[in-house]
Amino acid sequence: MTVLVRSGVGPLCAVARAAIPSIWRGKYFSSGNEPAENNPVTPMLRHLMYKIKSTGPITVAEYMKEVLTNPAKGYYVYRDMLGEQGDFITSPEISQIFGELLGIWFISEWMATGKSTAFQLVELGPGRGTLVGDILRVFTQLGSVLKNCDISVHLVEVSQKLSEIQALTLTEEKVPLERNAGSPVYMKGVTKSGIPISWYRHLHDVPKGYSFYLAHEFFDVLPVHKFQKTPQGWREVFIDIDPQVSDKLRFVLAPSATPAEAFIQHDETRDHVEVCPDAGVIIEELSQRIALTGGAALVADYGHDGTKTDTFRGFCGHKLHDVLIAPGTADLTADVDFSYLRRMAQGKVASLGPIKQHTFLKNMGIDVRLKVLLDKSFQLGHFPLQSAQEIKIKETHFIHCR
Numbered sequence: 001m002t003v004l005v006r007s008g009v010g011p012l013c014a015v016a017r018a019a020i021p022s023i024w025r026g027k028y029f030s031s032g033n034e035p036a037e038n039n040p041v042t043p044m045l046r047h048l049m050y051k052i053k054s055t056g057p058i059t060v061a062e063y064m065k066e067v068l069t070n071p072a073k074g075y076y077v078y079r080d081m082l083g084e085q086g087d088f089i090t091s092p093e094i095s096q097i098f099g100e101l102l103g104i105w106f107i108s109e110w111m112a113t114g115k116s117t118a119f120q121l122v123e124l125g126p127g128r129g130t131l132v133g134d135i136l137r138v139f140t141q142l143g144s145v146l147k148n149c150d151i152s153v154h155l156v157e158v159s160q161k162l163s164e165i166q167a168l169t170l171t172e173e174k175v176p177l178e179r180n181a182g183s184p185v186y187m188k189g190v191t192k193s194g195i196p197i198s199w200y201r202h203l204h205d206v207p208k209g210y211s212f213y214l215a216h217e218f219f220d221v222l223p224v225h226k227f228q229k230t231p232q233g234w235r236e237v238f239i240d241i242d243p244q245v246s247d248k249l250r251f252v253l254a255p256s257a258t259p260a261e262a263f264i265q266h267d268e269t270r271d272h273v274e275v276c277p278d279a280g281v282i283i284e285e286l287s288q289r290i291a292l293t294g295g296a297a298l299v300a301d302y303g304h305d306g307t308k309t310d311t312f313r314g315f316c317g318h319k320l321h322d323v324l325i326a327p328g329t330a331d332l333t334a335d336v337d338f339s340y341l342r343r344m345a346q347g348k349v350a351s352l353g354p355i356k357q358h359t360f361l362k363n364m365g366i367d368v369r370l371k372v373l374l375d376k377s378f379q380l381g382h383f384p385l386q387s388a389q390e391i392k393i394k395e396t397h398f399i400h401c402r
């Protein structure tokens, strides 16, 4: 699969990777020496300090989960962080071509796998709903091909704010949405092209059936556990309160082995690793569903093939952000380990990739589509794409299971 990198990730990534080891002191390492005014006491910081004071240091995975998706204060829950005004930008927000080419990819998969009479399009972490909107426009344009196929859309989203934006983007606002916060299907409606659409908080609540699954820049926000190799063996990195500086967090190493060590490969040669059990659970569920009821999954993210070490980082206002400063105000992310996803899918489905996004989009005909759009906009006397450079191809990767 192709993956698009969040803006600025390339050069900034090296800074993030260098930060932790260089300030390592004995068993403890801080995230940096930010002046107090850059370290505001956010409601999330207060919440985490109470938590640590009452139950002790927390894992990086617990920290990420709390900071990003805590139902009351999580970064993703009540804000729109995407786009130029936000903290990072993703490919679907840069150009419609990205979603259009994915739409064509889904149709060609559907044709190659025998043109089922019905399919579900399931997106994990749909952001503003832009990507699925572009895909559905292709489905409408190729309506003659899909005319006897019963399509439904299923969105897995934890963010109240983003689910509202998705509903605005995708549905005819005049038709009221059915809302039931207490139900696993917390919202239901009909898209502008008349397709039923439903929202869920968890993949396991999505009905089983022939499905095409899509996850674009979703796996990178799932919580990771971080480990460091020591003379005593693997030790997990935890987050504690800094006793030297008030209202500041710091990294510490666990004094003994912790359960998540089970996720490290026995022949691991790196000295720092990040493991993401939640990614394994989700890819396993996707693989089981595809093996049982048919379909395919496309995962696009920035990541590596089991080679990178410290990739945990934060983004705020399109700039790299210290992960321990002002939690709840910045996105937290870690590169996806595609070798782990492939291992978890093995034996259930065939997995292809990862391939660079650049290659995926070229293979899907991005050059031809771009030319058509540019010619059309010249004929109309306007230039919606501003310049061809706006189609930035980032270093994300695609992996595909079927």
Ligand code: SAH
Pocket (backbone or CB within 6 Å): 068, 069, 076, 082, 090, 091, 092, 093, 124, 125, 126, 127, 128, 131, 156, 157, 158, 159, 162, 201, 215, 216, 217, 218, 221
């Ligand atoms: N796919 C979109 C948005 C990427 S940002 C794009 O490429 O533009 C990550 C998305 O995942 C957001 O919609 C966020 O609210 C959602 N998300 C984060 N953690 C989640 C979780 N545990 N379960 C479901 N959705 C989640």
